[in-house]
Amino acid sequence: MHTSLLLLADGRFPSGGHAHSGGLEAAVVRERVRDLDDLREFLRGRLRTAGLVTAAFTAAACARPEDMELLEAELAARTPSPALRLAARRQGRSLCRAALAIWPGEYVARADRLRVSQPVALGIAAHAAGLRAEEAAQIAAYHAISGPASAAVRLLGLDPYRVHALLADLGAECDEVAHEAATSARGPASDLPAASAPLLDVSAEDHASWEVRLFAS
Template structure:
């Protein structure tokens, strides 16, 4: 039984807390390890050269596309129609390359989520979007299936928004992993704020969801998709 139903507390109980750790774990087989979150083209362009640059890049990504994605996930976890949310995600993702990447990641997330927390809602979305729904929407529905709430889903997205580029920078720059982890630690207050904003917007419905964007990420995603050789899928 979900302890939040009994107590009225919006925080996850012990089981929910453990489920959140599983969902946010980088070893959860949802395909994120193959994506750099825009870090690969940023490294090639010289915009990420060290830990300081990585922190600035990740903070910018978190407060733009990260906030948008976190709100979509929070809305799905809150029970808003995932098909409408998938359309809203399309409208908030102007880059065709990023839309394609989000749906590929959504397919992989769906496979992992249905194997881990099977539910009728996940099955219905998989049937309606056989080529994949946007990853944040699937993640939010996975969180809901795991007994987690909107802010939990938003925290998960906020974390993956910055952990993806950090992991990629270690590989791309041979950045010291300790430095990369320190960057993530310094960003935790920002992650908390973004998750709170996202969850608050989700509770107001689709019309209130943020549409923050990062045009340079869109441009470089299109360029990156055309590279004949690259280390990451996006």
């Protein structure tokens, strides 16, 4: 297995992801997620909506880094929540800074200057690391569920062993989403998935208004 893939998939990679719950904090506070079963449904829903979109744009950016500005515009059109757009760009900036230190190059530097969102930045970093588009999509799909899963341990006090068993159970579904995302990335940017998750958008705006919160999003 390509070591760069392991690096980018590692939750310790300094991309700022540890500061974000992927919408889970709002779901927990509003009591939409209360236990492991609720978490399973939250992760599955997130994977099939925001996860699919993220993975597709990551794969497209990996395959066509020269199109990053177009991809950024298409992704923004699929992200109605200003709070989510801001969070994605902050994560993208952190990811670009890390990528510049590890895999410096023209596209990474350009992505940093443009302050692209996290999915586009991840694709650019994956390209710089020598990964294929489908590998980039796998990383993005995995991040879509692993970040909120880690947050659930802190927010709900869940058993980390059971949470990771849940992630393992979702592995095949994660691979399916990554494959679908990578396949869609072969077409034009305008045809990339636009799977919506209105409750995630609404929750993000709710969460952004809180004076006290554990996670940035």
